[in-house]
Amino acid sequence: MADMNPITVWRKLLALPNESRTKTLVMAFLVSAICALGVSGATVILRPIQAANRAAEQQARLEGLIAGIPGMSELLAAEGGSLSTVVVDLTEAKAATEVTPATLSVALEDNANWTGLSEGQDIAGLGQRPDYAQVYFLRGADGEISLALLPISGAGYVGPIDAILALRADMNTIAGLAVLGQSETPGLGGRIEEPAWLSQWRGKEIADASGAVRFAVAKGRASSEFEVDGITGATRTSSAVTRIMRFWLGPDGYGPLIDAIQRGEF
Amino acid sequence: MPARASLWSTLTDPLVHQNPVTLQILGICSALAVTTSVATALTMSAALTAVLVMSAGLISLIRHHIPGSIRLIVQIVIVASLVIVIDQILQAYLFEISQKLSVFVSLITTNCLVLGRTESFSRHNPPGRSMVDALGNGLGYSLVLVVIGSVRELFGAGSLLGLQVFQTVDQGGWFTPLSLMLLAPSAFFLLGGLVWILRTLLPDQTETLELLSPDKPEDLS
Numbered sequence: 214m215a216d217m218n219p220i221t222v223w224r225k226l227l228a229l230p231n232e233s234r235t236k237t238l239v240m241a242f243l244v245s246a247i248c249a250l251g252v253s254g255a256t257v258i259l260r261p262i263q264a265a266n267r268a269a270e271q272q273a274r275l276e277g278l279i280a281g282i283p284g285m286s287e288l289l290a291a292e293g294g295s296l297s298t299v300v301v302d303l304t305e306a307k308a309a310t311e312v313t314p315a316t317l318s319v320a321l322e323d324n325a326n327w328t329g330l331s332e333g334q335d336i337a338g339l340g341q342r343p344d345y346a347q348v349y350f351l352r353g354a355d356g357e358i359s360l361a362l363l364p365i366s367g368a369g370y371v372g373p374i375d376a377i378l379a380l381r382a383d384m385n386t387i388a389g390l391a392v393l394g395q396s397e398t399p400g401l402g403g404r405i406e407e408p409a410w411l412s413q414w415r416g417k418e419i420a421d422a423s424g425a426v427r428f429a430v431a432k433g434r435a436s437s438e439f440e441v442d443g444i445t446g447a448t449r450t451s452s453a454v455t456r457i458m459r460f461w462l463g464p465d466g467y468g469p470l471i472d473a474i475q476r477g478e479f
Numbered sequence: 480m481p482a483r484a485s486l487w488s489t490l491t492d493p494l495v496h497q498n499p500v501t502l503q504i505l506g507i508c509s510a511l512a513v514t515t516s517v518a519t520a521l522t523m524s525a526a527l528t529a530v531l532v533m534s535a536g537l538i539s540l541i542r543h544h545i546p547g548s549i550r551l552i553v554q555i556v557i558v559a560s561l562v563i564v565i566d567q568i569l570q571a572y573l574f575e576i577s578q579k580l581s582v583f584v585s586l587i588t589t590n591c592l593v594l595g596r597t598e599s600f601s602r603h604n605p606p607g608r609s610m611v612d613a614l615g616n617g618l619g620y621s622l623v624l625v626v627i628g629s630v631r632e633l634f635g636a637g638s639l640l641g642l643q644v645f646q647t648v649d650q651g652g653w654f655t656p657l658s659l660m661l662l663a664p665s666a667f668f669l670l671g672g673l674v675w676i677l678r679t680l681l682p683d684q685t686e687t688l689e690l691l692s693p694d695k696p697e698d699l700s
Contacts, residue, residue: 232548237548240546244553259567259568263570266571269574270574
């Protein structure tokens with residue numbers, strides 16, 4: 214009875230009146246399927262190029278961060294000055310021996326290289342923390358660390374916030390902050406990306422003489438050397454930034470590493 | 480050769496006489512948002528024209544087989560897919576400009592201009608003519624965007640396509656940039672002014688009043 218030759222079936226379908234239910238359903242399915250193929254194809258093919266673009270943008274922001282800190286470009290340009298990339302073991306607070314920058318992404322695919330955070334520890338809203346982090350050290354001609362760039366991340370109000378914190382040689386003075394990625398409300402929380410807000414981070418201090426982390430984004434105007442101005446209308450983004458900073462500078466973040474650098478172990 | 484002449488007028492009519500933005504006031508949301516500089520206006524114009532031409536061609540190809548009951552959603556799905564593809568291409572090859580255009584490329588999907596042309600023209604005409612019509616409309620839209628973008632960039636930043644034309648005060652010149660030009664309201668003023676000029680020069684573009692003024696009640700019969 215039914216002729217299953219695909220060409221005949223196709224012709225029959227096309228000959229159906231446009232109002233017929235079968236044709237409506239088949240057309241709807243075909244159009245969505247073809248469009249889905251096109252969209253997925255474009256996304257998959259172009260993803261590597263887009264990822265490279267984003268990486269280049271992050272690199273540019275990192276360089277912008279260094280260039281924006283007074284004296285750093287000269288140091289980098291001067292003889293002997295170099296920016297080195299180091300993978301550090303956050304638990305041991307020393308340079309990782311098995312993991313290199315090239316193998317870091319592979320290592321982080323392994324769940325064994327992540328540490329789960331309990332609710333009390335997880336103030337940055339991360340869920341778990343990688344055991345290895347890629348940090349950058351800028352060394353002067355004498356080989357001493359004069360600037361450390363530490364990537365930090367955490368949950369913002371809308372989405373994740375990724376940034377790089379630059380610390381001076383004393384590991385207590387902030388040299389600058391560069392926001393690499395955020396999806397906060399444009400015009401409110403999104404202003405954490407603005408140079409005007411980021412510029413006031415320079416010269417702020419992290420911890421007081423007793424070593425307790427005091428840094429915070431103020432509610433309103435900054436009133437001490439440990440605070441930067443809050444952003445009006447973006448209370449939750451501001452407090453998220455405070456929590457991210459407190460986490461990464463604390464004992465579960467870079468705290469041990471910072472102590473080790475201050476002891477001169479790097 | 481009447482066919483060629485009409486094909487030519489299909490292409491050129493939407494540039495001024497049937498301009499989709501100034502006559503039909505279609506697609507002005509993006510026209511206001513992305514015209515702070517000529518570069519973004521040009522990219523947006525190219526993206527919209529590409530989407531418009533391709534969707535017109537595709538929809539015209541299958542025009543005899545689009546069921547009436549789902550025709551709008553079929554058109555929107557095709558347009559939306561093309562927009563996503565174009566957006567992905569921009570993010571891959573024109574990353575910086577795509578960052579500036581942000582959501583406005585995705586919003587081409589809801590640009591009335593695109594659906595307006597596919598619904599009113601492509602559904603009733605063969606692919607060649609539809610694509611010529613789409614190209615004409617795309618170019619008409621681009622023309623308006625580039626004009627407004629040029630004025631805004633020239634007076635708002637003293638430059639054109641990033642090249643400094645007027646030396647601004649900051650750079651030691653004489654020109655004080657009009658910051659208003661870089662804000663959204665200026666695009667409203669400029670577009671309004673452009674429509675006004677066009678309708679003064681070409682009085683047949685003026686719309687007939689849809690509502691009568693209340694002081695002539697005898698005309699209501």
